């Protein structure tokens with residue numbers, strides 16, 4: 090497949106669409122060497138369809154973050170290929186990769202990563218400021234009102250709750266109308282109410298704006314907001330579920346881990362969290 094060029098006009102030029110926002114093929118990556126070599130990804134292949142919300146789940150250390158980082162152009166890989174739209178990441182030099190991440194990928198991390206001296210509005214528009222572009226006013230208004238921040242735009246991050254800060258981060262991810270948004274435990278630092286709000290906004294972006302979202306999570310409740318869940322184990326893609334519910338996701342996770350998380354259904358928490366390390370609530 091030929092790569093399309095990534096330049097300063099990347100977001101102004103309509104990108105050819107294939108219905109697939111991003112795809113990885115035969116992706117492998119190992120850390121270390123010799124006795125300490127760890128295979129994090131072992132020939133993983135997966136496509137993320139446009140306008141779909143996908144959750145990536147699996148036991149701790151199975152390769153979820155590595156997969157997300159490679160798919161988002163944040164990390165290198167040993168073999169295989171990654172494409173965003175029709176752009177093969179392997180064909181890009183560092184400058185082109187930086188431009189692609191800036192213009193076509195949105196990120197939401199567990200830590201909100203906002204600049205403390207900037208207002209909420211300045212944080213939201215920061216990716217455009219860095220790219221030397223002006224915000225599309227209509228789109229910005231729509232994004233800001235969708236995440237319920239219209240009354241908070243002058244506030245600095247320190248004057249906002251955790252949930253509001255993460256909403257700023259979601260708005261910042263959306264502002265450049267990226268081809269895909271990657272979230273790494275986006276609700277990991279939030280209580281369950283604020284987490285539910287942020288997940289609701291991510292789902293609204295998918296349903297109402299046709300946004301593509303891929304989210305790594307340990308939490309079956311969070312995965313229940315997705316259209317599809319893919320399950321990794323030992324660096325391999327081992328299962329997939331459409332229209333997930335938290336109960337079905339938890340059951341699948343228990344099966345994948347040999348059922349050693351709880352001693353039985355009676356012991357399951359009301360709001361199950363597969364790996365409680367990542368949850369503060």
Ligand SMILES: Nc1ncnc2c1ncn2[C@@H]1O[C@H](COP(=O)(O)OP(=O)(O)OP(=O)(O)O)[C@@H](O)[C@H]1O
Nearest residue numbers: 120121127128129148149150151152153154155156
């Ligand atoms: N920088 C690194 N150096 C060495 N090994 C690493 C490095 N990063 C990850 N690994 C290893 O690669 C494997 C996959 O790690 P990864 O962080 O992708 O898993 P994960 O499923 O996201 O884990 P968690 O759910 O605990 O965050 C693990 O065995 C991990 O120890």
